[in-house]
Amino acid sequence: MRFTLRKGAGIAIATAALVLPLASALPAAADPDLTLLAHTVTAPGVKKHLQKLQQIANANGGTRAAGTPGFTASRDYVAGQLKKAGYKVTIQPFDFPFFEEHGTATFQRISPNPRVYTPTPPDGSSVGEFATMTYSGAGDVTGQLQNVDLVLPPSADPSSTSGCEASDFAGFTAGNIALLQRGTCPFQVKAENAQAAGAAGAVIFNEGQEGRTDTLQGTLGAPTVTIPVVGTSFAVGNDLAGTAGTVVRLKTDTTSEVRPTENIIADTKWGDPNKVVQLGAHLDSVLAGPGINDNGSGSAAILEIASKLAKIPTKNKLRFSFWSAEELNLLGSTHYVSVLTPAEQAKIKLYLNFDMIASTNYALKIYDGDDSDAEGAPAGPPGSDEIEKLFEKYFNVLRQAHNGTDFDGRSDYGPFIDAGIPAGGLFTGAEGIKTAEEQTQFGGTAGVAYDSCYHQACDTTANINDKALALNTGAIATAAVVYAFSRDLPGPDVRPATLARTAKAKPAATDVQGRLVG
Structure with missing residues (x-):
């Protein structure tokens, strides 16, 4: 398929040529109009949400951090969009150390x-x-x-x-x-x-x-x-x-x-409540900046996808999650998982996480569900390998290079994989340095950070790579549709009661953001 990017205007993210090769995962009788979905989930739609988040930050001291008015306004915007689309929206409060x-x-x-x-x-x-x-x-x-x-x-x-x-x-x-x-x-x-x-x-x-x-x-x-x-x-x-x-x-x-803050949880009104397909992204920024790539990009993408899927009856229940206080140690997602009963956890068949999907000097990274890259962190729970393969197939259809990235515990999938829930997701890099091989694969500049504005005031709407945003949003939309209608979701039918693994192979003397604790 030809992939055309018009600067400033954005592009249609997915087309039938992207989505239909993956439709084999869907039962034919339940196959929705994937072509329509592909053409309605667009980069301009995602960028409108990013522009709104930037406006919110501008009006609130340049930040959307948890516990600040900027986050409250972001919460209200996202919740309002979801309610308008027809979702059952739950605002989940919790206290956190600010x-x-x-x-x-x-x-x-x-x-x-x-x-x-x-x-x-x-x-x-x-x-x-x-x-x-x-x-x-x-x-x-x-x-x-x-x-x-x-x-x-x-x-x-x-x-x-x-x-x-x-x-x-x-x-x-x-x-x-x-x-x-x-x-x-x-x-x-x-x-x-x-x-x-x-x-x-x-x-x-x-x-x-x-x-x-x-x-x-x-x-x-x-x-x-x-x-x-x-x-x-x-x-x-x-x-x-x-x-x-x-x-x-x-x-x-x-x-x-x-201080108090809140997660936002939005459920579709249809779909099997015992088969929940959950997508998530953290909505909060750091105090230092507006957090448009980190993580307005993931939040805006799933918000736009949610708005386009809202009117389509699905076989499985879709749940969209917008976490708070991720930047202070995954506190929102940790709270959410910790208060679920075992029965409620068992209903969540998979969790997809999207954190920083449009880094300016990007690499396309898929969470390594099967530990095939063997870079230090363990594999995800059973079923995570299937999620990884779905994203790989999406990029392969586009003849687009992609790499694996470890479940290193630095984002909101951590509490889910600790609970044994199959997980996956996409990432385009943060403060890490792009390699020469990645420059060959994706363009950009080797020897420079994937996101040179990571956790800084310059993480604005100018800090978004349109092509990365388009490719990843297309992948997210595809996965959401495939799993919304699939009769055979990833992972075992009966999940083990406990999981003998940790979310991250990290030194005990650091928190998930890398700050020393002792």
Whole structure:
């Protein structure tokens, strides 16, 4: 098929030439008018939603992050579109730990030998000698540093328990600033113990072994402390620890609190309620920007597809999900799966996830359901391999190159595959670097990030690759139709009660966004 892209106007994403070769998966008697569907799901329709999300961000401080007015307006827009289309829409509330750093922190040695340390700014655009810990409290404090159970020089292997036990603070002088060393327990434990001992603030420095010397950019995991907490490099901490009576100033300007937010769940009015085909994308952005590729692109695509499928009676029930607080550790999808009963989980026959489907320097990546790429993460639950093959067939029909990508736990499929639900989806790359082979396959520029505006203010409607958006939305529309009418959905008829796997082969000391927790 010829694939024609008109700049600015967008294109029809799928045509009969794309969809009909996959229609063999459908029972003939239930085959809907795929040609009509193919011509009605269009890139301009998706981009209209993206433009609306950009307008919402523009009107709300440049962000659509969970817990902000920008997310509330995004929620209302999406829910309104779904209700207008005729879906049964559920707004699912939950509370989550919100964090925002309002201004660049200050850390300086007052005496002896005064020195101002280089900060890491809130947007993370550079890495300085120290960084505010996520969920740090706010304050402007000056006090004497007090070493807490440090191991200097460091042991050969990570083993420091600095600040891990309340007994480490025996004799700690209230009002001092605790100097702590990274080690064997979470940063949250260290900070909570320091606060309980009366510390006015806490400085946690890297432990010192190979690979543990750089500036700590970590998270406390939850808003449980009110004192300022920063992470530093080993060099800074080691230097500070060596001089008794050192006085420092520590200033952080943050909001760290529990806030409400909501997921949006939309069900078709027809289809077998015991055979649910669920599609999802996270609706929230990061605080730093409007999040149009990450993840307005996935949200807008499934919203447009939902609007076009709304009036078509399907054999299986379709469910469209728009998650909140994904950027803070998959909190929305995790909450959703956690409150499902085993019977409700069993009704969800597969989950399709779409996160960043239009990166400017894109590669077309399909979640590796069978672990055929063998790149570290395990295969998805049984049936995930079939989903991968459907997307592969779609791109093969187009003679379009594609690659596998691991289920690495960094998006909202994680809680579903942990529950044993077959999953799949598409991705075009984030902060990772495009390879020379991918340049040959997809064009673009090798040696450059797939999305150079990842988690930044420049993630606007200008940060969308129209061809990637078109190809992926066509694939999503195709999968939605195939599974909406299929008599034989992926995976076993009876799912195992438990699943002996983890969502991500990731270091235990990081959260799913890669922030250190200990």
